[in-house]
């Protein structure tokens with residue numbers, strides 16, 4: 001029983017760690033950063049990424065020459081800098097994406113948006129593995145039955161299935177690992 005509890009505790013901490021790692025950081029423009037130099041194609045850059053809720057969008061730039069404005073779609077299309085929803089000016093701005101859908105950004109320095117320094121972060125997927133939701137679901141998962149340790153016990157796999165996360169593979173890997181720990185530790 002103690003072993004099962006320990007294995008489950010380990011499983012929970014690993015799963016939580018994986019969730020934190022799962023929130024990706026995307027540096028806009030990769031090594032080019034946030035700039036007008038070289039006509040970087042931010043549309044193309046953005047199209048190659050699969051953004052998720054909780055991901056972090058990092059704008060790195062020289063704050064003497066650029067900034068970041070979050071704007072509406074209409075403002076984005078028109079490069080209209082008159083009423084941004086938010087303005088960032090540190091040169092090292094990390095913005096956590098909290099909702100699905102389009103998030104429009106451009107540089108508010110005159111001419112820069114027109115020159116192509118604009119990016120549309122389109123978040124298609126919601127990352128269901130938020131730490132809060134997993135914590136509550138683990139509390140509500142059925143209690144571990146008195147396990148027959150050692151020996152292959154298919155019943156051990158049952159409660160672990162409840163931990164299987166919506167994003168499949170990690171949860172499955174964790175369940176396999178936990179089953180291994182329970183049976184062989």
Ligand SMILES: *[C@@H]1O[C@H](CO)[C@@H](O)[C@H](O)[C@H]1NC(C)=O
Pocket residue numbers: 075078080081082083
């Ligand atoms: C820019 O946006 C503001 C606020 O939405 C609007 O009042 C203004 O007419 C717009 N300017 C242009 C040139 O589209």
Ligand SMILES: *[C@@H]1O[C@H](CO)[C@@H](O)[C@H](O)[C@H]1NC(C)=O
Pocket residue numbers: 092094
């Ligand atoms: C930029 O921001 C990140 C996280 O917000 C921080 O870890 C990093 O040290 C910052 N870098 C600079 C050069 O300020």
